[in-house]
Amino acid sequence: MSIPASELSSAVGEDEPPARLAGDLVVWLFVGLELATFGLLFLAFAFTRLLQPEVFAAGQAGLDQSVGAINTLLLISASACAAHTLACARAGHHRTATRWLLAALLLGGGFLILKSHEYLTKWRAGTDFASNDFHMLWFMLTGFHFMHVMAGCVIFTLLLRPLAQGRYSAGNCNALESGCVFWHMVDLLWIVLFPLVYLLR
Template sequence: MSSPAFEIPSSQKDEEPPTRLPGDLVVWFFVGLELATFGLLFLAFAFTRLLQPDVFAKGQASLDQSVGAINTLLLISASACAAHALASVRANHHRTATRWLFCALLLGGGFLVLKTHEYLAKWRAGVDFASNDFYILWTMLTGFHFMHVMAGCVIFALLLRPVAQGRYSADDCNALESGCVFWHMVDLLWIVLFPLVYLMR
């Protein structure tokens, strides 16, 4: 008997490896929770700005947009470095991965330095962070995000040694994947926060 005309080619019979989310599932639950929390804060900021346009316009005019733009570049660059580090680990290039991860840590640290300088400048200028609703929400949003950046930098610092020692490979880099997922969330939040708080009028 002749073979059926609809027979599947042998190359398509091979089972494809199941797709999975990178990192631990717990990290993704945490990311979802944090995104929801920040989403509520973003809505609170936008809604309060509608109620107090003059207060928010004055407050936003006092912010340094150039510093915010530099911080945006720092976080995006750190995300790119983290992605390169993960790709290097998967290719078993551990020395290269260590350099990329160290660069991500430095860039994240640069964000923290600039943001701290911004807070100190406000404090020295006599700005009371609880003086009006704009500064209350600005402090809540940027301060909460600041703590997430700090956490991301700590994670990168903890991952540096095992990456340098070659403990991770393409088949076992779950911890590094989880760290990168967390950092990309931090980056995404700032990409929304910066235009909402610093640019939009």
């Protein structure tokens, strides 16, 4: 007994739409470049710590792990809000999506405030780039990441208005997807940066 061609194609999944990479390809290329850049900085930090264990141990002892942990929760929560934003926008629930995106933006802003306070505390104590190799790399890594969080917050701010106006849908969500991809990269970088710089001895 033969199976009709239409049923056969459906059975093997030929009628299903092909998988699509979320967001713009340019954003993914940028993400790859940024991950490679941070990877080199992480290696530089780890290698220098092997050469100067006492300096790095003293520097890490002076960091506030609780602030770092709170910042980790803020970024992970912001990523969860961004994911909810995208899901709601694709489902056509634009008001709910706007609220989720605003929550992600506020959480990202909370990270920036806490990190700024951490920098200010260090500078008031006389600690800067020139203090030693640990603080030079700490400022470089966290400062570079800080700028990425700022960029992510700017992107979320720019996405808020068109999202509230209902411009995004399941078939037209490229800009929102790209913004979320960028933010998830920011979150991933911190998940590596926090234990490497604040916790590992």
